[in-house]
Every structure is written in C-alpha cells, then in structure tokens.
Amino acid sequence: GGWPNGERGPVNAGPVSAGPVSAGPVSAGLAGVYCALVTPLDGSGALDDAGLERLADRVVRGGVAGVCPAGSTGEGMRLSAEQRISLLRRVRALVPPGLTVIPSPSSTHPPATAEEIWAFAGEGADAVLVAPPASYRLADDDLFRFYDTLAEQSPLPIVMYHIPDLMGVGVPAKVAARLAGHPRIIGLKDSSRQFEYTEEVLYATAGTGFSVLTGSDTMLVATLLHGGTGAIAASANLVPDLGCAVYRAAARQDWEEAGRLQERLFHVVAAVRQAGGAAPGWKAALGLAGVCSPQPAPPAGPVTGPALDRLRERLAELEVLPAGTPAG
Numbered sequence: 001g002g003w004p005n006g007e008r009g010p011v012n013a014g015p016v017s018a019g020p021v022s023a024g025p026v027s028a029g030l031a032g033v034y035c036a037l038v039t040p041l042d043g044s045g046a047l048d049d050a051g052l053e054r055l056a057d058r059v060v061r062g063g064v065a066g067v068c069p070a071g072s073t074g075e076g077m078r079l080s081a082e083q084r085i086s087l088l089r090r091v092r093a094l095v096p097p098g099l100t101v102i103p104s105p106s107s108t109h110p111p112a113t114a115e116e117i118w119a120f121a122g123e124g125a126d127a128v129l130v131a132p133p134a135s136y137r138l139a140d141d142d143l144f145r146f147y148d149t150l151a152e153q154s155p156l157p158i159v160m161y162h163i164p165d166l167m168g169v170g171v172p173a174k175v176a177a178r179l180a181g182h183p184r185i186i187g188l189k190d191s192s193r194q195f196e197y198t199e200e201v202l203y204a205t206a207g208t209g210f211s212v213l214t215g216s217d218t219m220l221v222a223t224l225l226h227g228g229t230g231a232i233a234a235s236a237n238l239v240p241d242l243g244c245a246v247y248r249a250a251a252r253q254d255w256e257e258a259g260r261l262q263e264r265l266f267h268v269v270a271a272v273r274q275a276g277g278a279a280p281g282w283k284a285a286l287g288l289a290g291v292c293s294p295q296p297a298p299p300a301g302p303v304t305g306p307a308l309d310r311l312r313e314r315l316a317e318l319e320v321l322p323a324g325t326p327a328g
Helices: 049-061 081-094 110-122 140-153 173-179 195-205 217-225 240-251 255-275 278-288 305-317
Strands: 032-036 066-068 128-130 158-162 185-190 211-214 230-233
Touching (some): 049 081, 049 240, 081 110, 158 173, 173 195, 211 217, 217 230, 217 255, 230 240, 240 255, 255 278, 255 305
Parallel strands (some): 211 230
16 A cells, blocks of 8 residues: 555656565675674765775775665765765775675655655665654554555565654564564664663564564673574774674674673774764764864764864774874
8 A cells, every 4th residue: 555645756666576676695684794884975965985985895895784874873864865865876886796784764754755766776775774754653563564565565574663762652572573574574673772672573473483683782692592683783884893793792602702802992982972972973983083184064064172182092002093092
C-alpha cells in the first residue's frame, strides 16, 4: 500500500520483489563493526573531499565490515538530500566495491524518504538505516505502518534506527519484533544506551535472522554476548582496528581478550564524549589525528580551547595519538 495521501515515491520506481533486490553482502544479515562515518566539511560547510578520502582509507584499512554515511554521527539531518546523495556517491567511489555501504535518508516526510532511498539505490547503496519520523509521538501501529509501508516501496533492505534521545521517537521492542519478519527489514541499530531494551529486542527476535547492532561502542561486548551481531560505531572513524579486534575476540569466544579490548575502547569513547560527544567530538579527535577538518555542520562549532587540549592529552595517554601532538 501507499502513504495515506496516495504518494508512493518516484513514479518510475516500478514493482518491488518479495526480497532484497540485491543478493549482495547484506542478504545474509549484518555482522561485524560498521563505521558510523563522520562527514568531513570545510569552514564553508562544503564537503572536505581530501579529508573524506583519508578517512575512508583509514576505516577500510582498519577492517570495518562497512560504512554508514549521513547518519547521526555523519550529521545527516543537517545536510540536504542532495548533499546526502552526493556524499554517498563519493563514499561508494572511495571504498572497495564489495564493502557494505548503508546511508541514512531523512525520515521526516515519508514519501520523500522513499524517494531518497531510490536515489541511494541508484548510487550503489546496499541497505538503508532509517530512524522513525522525528519529534511527534507515534502509536505503535502508526510506527509499524511507517516501516511496513516504506519496506514495501523500498528497493533496498532497511535497518531500523532506535535513537530516541535524538529523534524524540524510538522503536518499541514489540514493534521491532513485528517488523522482523518482513523480508526487507533486516535489522535494528540500537543507540539508546539502555541495555534492557537491547536485550528485549534480542530475545523478541531470536531465531529470525534479524540483525541487532549496538550504536553504543561501550556496549559491544555485552551486545555480542547476548546474541547481537555487531555495532555501527562512531569510534570506528578514529580507532577502527580496536572495535574490529573486540568483535574478532568475541567471535572466537575469547571473552577475556574481548573484555580487555572493550575497556580500552571504553576509555577512548569516554575521552571523546567529554570533549563534545557526537560529531564535534569525533571530528575534533580526527582533526588532531590529521585525518580531516574538525568543523561540524552548521550551526555547530568545533571543539576548541581547554576541551581540545584535554582531548589531545587523553588520546595521547591512550596511545591513539603520538605524544606531543599539537592541539591546533
């Protein structure tokens, strides 16, 4: 069925098959550590292409299973649809052909969301990460209808995005469980930092092939231990090898090593959160590492002054940056 106002996305969209259009890497589910990619920008708010190239090289060499541009860490809601599509095009060109790419469309206007997903499909996306429409409360049946209708129109598999603190709306576990049976709804990213919610979704979807990934880097081991399949992690911009090492240790059931690595990852994440959290903090760290500009999307400003100095010192202590790295 279409949206209540009769809109169905692009008129040339054509029929959608019963399963994912692509038999690519996401058809068997999502597993591993994916990078919640920052969007490098220059002082004018334009894409820092050289920075993006260095960042893409860094995360690919770090061993990530895929990249997720234009999400919350990528400040996608502060970019236009044209910028998100252009960003995806550039990312797809920079990463290896077989690497999974999962961009995020805007979800505030459902017909436009459907149209943007079709544009993403045309630029080589493997799946899409879709948050609920922001701000307004939705009854469970309304939220189910949003995702179910979108999935019926989508040429790409959908990963639901539970980030209630940012969106003002979450995906209740019982709604996620209802949607887990849809052939084009393949998983959920949980960025709530509420582990009981993570458990509830894992238990409700057990045995369905539905992928549950944490968006909280600090909860990676706990999520994997309870049956989750990985993470979509902001820390993978800065220390991709560390999160991937946590995942590999857990995969071989070396929980002692996984726990040791998780503790190190926890301290890296804590240092960035103290500096500014989210995109400004991660961009500040990447700026110190010489990867890309520290400039967030307007109207946000970069991390400066004592907060930047403390971040540099802490990342040097953690051996993420060489000792003596300048703070400017």
